Amino acid sequence: xxxxxxxxxxxxxxxxxxxxxxxxxxxxxxxxxxxxxxxxxxxxxxxxxxxxxxxxxxxxxxxxxxxxxxxxxxxxxxxxxxxxxxxxxxxxxxxxxxxxxxxxxxxxxxxxxxxxxxxxxxxxxxxxxxxxxxxxxxxxxxxxxxxxxxxxxxxxxxxxxxxxxxxxxxxxxxxxxxxxxxxxxxxxxxxxxxxxxxxxxxxxxxxxxxxxxxxxxxxxxxxxxxxxxxxxxxxxxxxxxxxxxxxxxxxx
Amino acid sequence: xxxxxxxxxxxxxxxxxxxxxxxxxxxxxxxxxxxxxxxxxxxxxxxxxxxxxxxxxxxxxxxxxxxxxxxxxxxxxxxxxxxxxxxxxxxxxxxxxxxxxxxxxxxxxxxxxxxxxxxxxxxxxxxxxxxxxxxxxxxxxxxxxxxxxxxxxxxxxxxxxxxxxxxxxxxxxxxxxxxxxxxxxxxxxxxxxxxxxxxxxxxxxxxxxxxxxxxxxxxxxxxxxxxxxxxxxxxxxxxxxxxxxxxxxxxxxxxxxxxxxxxxxxxxxxxxxxxxxxxxxxxxxxxxxxxxxxxxxxxxxxxxxxxxxxxxxxxxxxxxxxxxxxxxxxxxxxxxxxxxxxxxxxxxxxxxxxxxxxxxxxxxxxxxxxxxxxxxxxxxxxxxxxxxxxxxxxxxxxxxxxxxxxxxxxxxxxxxxxxxxxxxxxxxxxxxxxxxxxxxxxxxxxxxxxxxxxxxx
Numbered sequence: 133x134x135x136x137x138x139x140x141x142x143x144x145x146x147x148x149x150x151x152x153x154x155x156x157x158x159x160x161x162x163x164x165x166x167x168x169x170x171x172x173x174x175x176x177x178x179x180x181x182x183x184x185x186x187x188x189x190x191x192x193x194x195x196x197x198x199x200x201x202x203x204x205x206x207x208x209x210x211x212x213x214x215x216x217x218x219x220x221x222x223x224x225x226x227x228x229x230x231x232x233x234x235x236x237x238x239x240x241x242x243x244x245x246x247x248x249x250x251x252x253x254x255x256x257x258x259x260x261x262x263x264x265x266x267x268x269x270x271x272x273x274x275x276x277x278x279x280x281x282x283x284x285x286x287x288x289x290x291x292x293x294x295x296x297x298x299x300x301x302x303x304x305x306x307x308x309x310x311x312x313x314x315x316x317x318x319x320x321x322x323x324x325x326x327x328x329x330x331x332x333x334x335x336x337x338x339x340x341x342x343x344x345x346x347x348x349x350x351x352x353x354x355x356x357x358x359x360x361x362x363x364x365x366x367x368x369x370x371x372x373x374x375x376x377x378x379x380x381x382x383x384x
Numbered sequence: 385x386x387x388x389x390x391x392x393x394x395x396x397x398x399x400x401x402x403x404x405x406x407x408x409x410x411x412x413x414x415x416x417x418x419x420x421x422x423x424x425x426x427x428x429x430x431x432x433x434x435x436x437x438x439x440x441x442x443x444x445x446x447x448x449x450x451x452x453x454x455x456x457x458x459x460x461x462x463x464x465x466x467x468x469x470x471x472x473x474x475x476x477x478x479x480x481x482x483x484x485x486x487x488x489x490x491x492x493x494x495x496x497x498x499x500x501x502x503x504x505x506x507x508x509x510x511x512x513x514x515x516x517x518x519x520x521x522x523x524x525x526x527x528x529x530x531x532x533x534x535x536x537x538x539x540x541x542x543x544x545x546x547x548x549x550x551x552x553x554x555x556x557x558x559x560x561x562x563x564x565x566x567x568x569x570x571x572x573x574x575x576x577x578x579x580x581x582x583x584x585x586x587x588x589x590x591x592x593x594x595x596x597x598x599x600x601x602x603x604x605x606x607x608x609x610x611x612x613x614x615x616x617x618x619x620x621x622x623x624x625x626x627x628x629x630x631x632x633x634x635x636x637x638x639x640x641x642x643x644x645x646x647x648x649x650x651x652x653x654x655x656x657x658x659x660x661x662x663x664x665x666x667x668x669x670x671x672x673x674x675x676x677x678x679x680x681x682x683x684x685x686x687x688x689x690x691x692x693x694x695x696x697x698x699x700x701x702x703x704x705x706x707x708x709x710x711x712x713x714x715x716x717x718x719x720x721x722x723x724x725x726x727x728x729x730x731x732x733x734x735x736x737x738x739x740x741x742x743x744x745x746x747x748x749x750x751x752x753x754x755x756x757x758x759x760x761x762x763x764x765x766x767x768x769x770x771x772x773x774x775x776x777x778x779x780x781x782x783x784x785x786x787x788x789x790x791x792x793x794x795x796x797x798x799x800x801x802x803x804x805x806x807x808x809x810x811x812x813x814x815x816x817x818x819x820x821x822x823x824x825x826x827x828x829x830x831x832x833x834x835x836x837x838x839x840x841x
Contacts, residue, residue, distance in 0.1 A: 184794055187786070212796035224791040228809025237805070238795035245796070277809075278791075294795065 134200065136162050136302055136333045142194035143358075144182050151192070152178040154358030160302070163330040167344055167369065168337045170355035171381060176337045177221060179355070180306040183335075184218035185211050198302065212238075213245035217300030219291040221307040226278040231290070232260070234278050235297055242298060263296040267323040285316035292323040303327070305336045309343040321346030344369045356381040403457075404436035404545075411548060421528050427535055431547035438541035447540075450729040450761040451700040455612050455669050456643045476502060477573040477600065484834075485598045485637065489823040491569040492517055499551040499572075499579035499616075509566060514559035514591075517568060520582055523555040530557050534584055534621050536649055540673065543647040546580040546619040553582030553618075556595065560588035560625065567594040567823065574601045574616035574642065583620040587628035589653070594631040596824060599646075599666070601639040612643040612668050622650035624658060626680060631659045633824045635831055638666035640695070647673045654680030654709065661818040662689035663828050664699050665835045671700040678705065678712040687716040688818035690811045692835045693726035693758075700729040703747075707735065707770075711742035719814045720751040721807055722758035723839060729760070734775055735767040743770060747777040752784065752810050754803075804836055 137160040144153040152175045160166055170176055182189050183196065185208030196203040203211060226234070239259075240250040251259065264271055269289055279287050288308055295303055305324065309317055324334065324347050336347060344352070344366075352369045354362040354377050362380045364371070411432055415425055440457050441448040475497040482495070482505070492508030494501055494517075501519035511517055516527060523530055535547050554570050572581060587593055601614055616638070624630055638644045644667040650658050658676060676685045691699045705714045720728040730749040751760045764777040784806050792802035815828045 186790055186794075207793070207799075208790065209793040209796055209798050209802075212794055218794050220791065220794075224785075224787045226785075226788045226791065226806070226809065228813045229792075229805055234792070234795070234797075234805070237801065238792075238797055241796040241798065241801075298795065 135159050135197070136199060137335075138195075138197040140195045142182070142191065142196060144178060144189050144191045146178070147188050147190050152358055153182065155194070156355075156358070156360060158353070158360060160333045160335060162301070162333055163328075164351060165328065165334045165336065165347065165349045166351045166353065167349040168335060168353045168355050168360075169339070169341070169372070170377065172339070174355045175358045176355055177306055180218060180304045180335075180337055183304055184208060184216065209241070210245075212298075213242045215242075215301035217295050217298055217303045219288075219295060219303065219305045219308050221310060223279045223282075223287040223291055225280045225282075227280050229278050231276055231278050232274050235260075235294060238294070239297055259297065263293060266326055267293055267296055268319070269293055284311040285313070285319075288312060288316065288320050289323065292320055292327070296323070296327055299332075301332055303332065303334045305334065307337055307339060309338055309340060317343070318346060341369060341373050354380050402436055403439040404432060407432070407545070407549065414549070420524060421532070423532055424524070424528075428548045431535070431544045432549075434537070435541055435544040435548060438544060441541055447702065447731065450731075450763075451671055451698070453669070456615060458611070475573070475575050476505065477571075481600065481603070482571070482573075485571060485600055485635070485827075487567060487569055487596060487823050487827055489567070491567045491596075493569040493571070494519070494554050495571045495573065496552065496554070496579075496581050497573050498576045499553075499574075499581040501552050501554065512562065512564065514562035515564050516555065516557040518555055520550070520553035520555055520584070527555075527557075530555055530586065531584060534586075534623075536621070539619070539647055539649060539675075542617055542645050543619050546582065546617050546647070549578070550580040550582050550619070553584070555584045556593060557584075557586045558588055558591035558593055558628075560590055562588065562591045564591075564593040567596055567821070570595065570597045572597070572599045572616055572618065574599065574614050574638065574644075577613065577615040577643075579614075579616045581616070581618050583618060585621070585630060585632075586623040587625055587630055587656075589625035590627040591625070592629040594821060594824065596633045596635070596827065598635040598637065599644055600637050601642045601666070603639050611641070613641040614639070615643040615645070618646045620646065620648035622648065622658065624650065624652045624656035626654040626656060628653070629657045629659070631821065631824070632661070633820060633828060634660070634662040634672070635827065636662070636664040636666050636670060636672070637831065638670070640668055640697075642667040642670075644670040646671070648675070650674070650676045650685075652676065652678050652680060652683035652685065655682045655684075656680060657684040658686070659818070660685070660687045660689075661815070661820060661824075661828065662687070662701065663815070663831050664689070664691040664701065665693070665831065667697065667699070669698050671702065674701075674703045676703070676705045676714075678707045678709055678714070681709040682711045682713075683709055684713045686714070686818075687718065688814050689717075690719045690721070690814050690832075691728050692721040692811060692832070693728055694723040694839050696725055698727040698729075700731065702729075702731040704733040704735065705745065706737065707740045707743040707745065708737045709740060711744075712740065713743070714745040714747070716747040717814050717817060718749045719811055720749070720760055721754065721811055722751065722760055723754040725755070725757040727759045727761075730762045730764070730779070732764045732777070733767060734765070734777060736770045736773050736775065738769045740770045741772040743773040743775065745773070745775045749779040750810075751779075751781045752807065753781060754784065754807070808832065808836055
């Protein structure tokens with residue numbers, strides 16, 4: 133089975149600044165859930181930003197292939213339309229832009245890219261209702277402007293809801309667990325689990341092992357000082373819980 | 385040189401200039417042939433003398449520091465010497481161009497071409513009792529009492545020139561306790577230089593009306609630069625009796641070679657409410673001066689507006705609200721979107737007179753710069769002479785939020801659409817906040833969309 137994502141020797145820096153990623157190698161296949169863990173400053177969020185195409189980073193070396201295409205030459209919006217989804221650590225508030233209007237524009241942009249007919253208002257609403265039900269989310273969030281006045285938990289749930297609507301092939305969850313209390317964490321995790329799919333890969337970036345109690349990964353990686361220093365299967369997460377990853381970081 | 389040609393400069397030196405000279409010959413001819421009430425002839429003479437004394441405003445005057453009329457005054461020879469004759473067929477808007485600007489509901493419509501009401505383009509259902517709506521020319525013939533005394537010495541030089549040279553306009557007068565449900569739609573179509581029209585609105589105690597005032601002109605080749613070829617100069621006089629309510633939407637969508645100047649003076653009695661909304665996107669050079677006097681107790685003035693400019697456009701929105709009564713309220717929110725090498729100016733003054741306690745006034749001006757060559761000057765001011773008041777003002781200038789742009793793109797929305805969504809959200813917010821009746825809100829939003837569509841990203 134061909135790889136969904138192939139990262140080879142990826143080095144990147146903050147534009148005009150220090151090098152953060154110092155040679156990342158990672159393979160992700162469809163249906164897999166990968167967890168990337170590591171201490172603060174290891175480069176976890178930089179990796180997700182580079183994959184999503186956020187401005188302000190420079191790739192200095194290496195390649196990223198997504199479904200066989202060179203991901204790094206694609207603009208951020210094209211990556212999204214091709215099925216790459218970043219769940220933001222800090223979802224952005226956009227006053228004046230209605231959540232539903234925004235989501236329909238995003239959904240139809242992707243459908244146009246794939247040569248599918250755009251959804252009309254009725255079809256879109258039907259799809260929205262199905263996803264809300266699947267994720268057990270109320271519809272009050274939809275009437276508001278994008279993320280404006282949302283609590284931390286609501287913002288994270290809105291990200292997962294968007295993921296459910298946009299049906300990405302590759303979802304990158306950037307510290308989706310941060311700032312959530314235990315109930316919100318459970319709700320968000322349940323949502324992600326329902327979106328696991330043989331055709332879809334999920335890369336979770338997280339600081340805490342507790343997320344992995346809720347979303348059980350196929351592969352666990354430790355990122356330290358810009359490199360993946362250790363990898364293992366889901367039992368590796370339990371091992372890390374006992375040993376911590378300080379010894380891996382020091383070894384790097 | 386006659387006395388009216390002298391202007392007293394600061395410092396006491398007499399400067400011999402006369403900006404009124406090019407107008408004199410046509411003005412005298414007009415007075416000689418017009419069959420007007422004597423008081424009006426005197427009035428016109430006085431106003432022309434006042435203009436001669438004041439001259440065209442210049443940037444040496446504080447209120448005009450950021451507004452350069454040079455594209456107008458240097459566009460010689462502007463054929464503005466004589467009051468314009470009755471409109472010719474070429475001066476009329478085409479049905480297609482007019483249709484773009486019409487409200488999607490039944491209205492009392494008056495279309496003016498170069499300052500003259502065109503009866504063939506004007507229509508509406510029968511007027512209810514207690515409502516007078518007619519051209520200025522007809523009002524002067526049949527109800528001159530509605531206009532006598534409706535000219536103000538306190539207005540500026542351009543208003544004086546308007547009062548001297550005006551050809552026509554619209555008069556709306558409501559007797560006390562009358563509600564005019566159907567909106568009044570006044571459309572100014574200007575193709576020539578020097579169209580001076582008036583809009584008089586007088587609402588009796590407890591009466592209510594809705595007025596949409598739209599200024600349009602030839603679309604031209606789209607480039608807002610160089611000299612101006614048309615100039616519309618209007619004056620609005622609004623008088624609201626106790627408990628009267630006026631909703632007043634102004635849409636300025638003149639062509640790229642137009643100059644548009646307008647002065648609006650409003651006086652509000654006890655508990656009167658003036659709801660104004662202005663959407664300004666047109667003209668090479670434009671200026672709208674609003675002077676609102678909250679004379680009665682608990683009078684209320686609200687202004688929600690936006691100027692959206694591109695290319696070499698320059699627009700000034702100047703608003704002064706004088707609070708004289710007790711417990712008056714003012715709420716102003718004006719937003720600017722500046723693209724290309726455009727220049728926007730907001731001048732806002734909130735004044736509270738001695739003893740006008742309980743005033744609650746807010747004034748906000750927010751600007752979005754879409755290009756490094758766009759400029760904005762914003763000057764919100766307070767003149768508070770009463771003790772017990774609540775006044776707030778603020779101004780911001782910023783660019784599009786990069787984080788929001790990336791967020792939209794990270795969901796698959798292309799950069800151009802993302803920028804458009806953010807600009808629309810920024811401007812639409814103020815139109816929504818205006819709380820306009822549905823048909824007016826629709827027109828205002830349509831105007832915004834047309835601007836967004838017509839702009840090169």
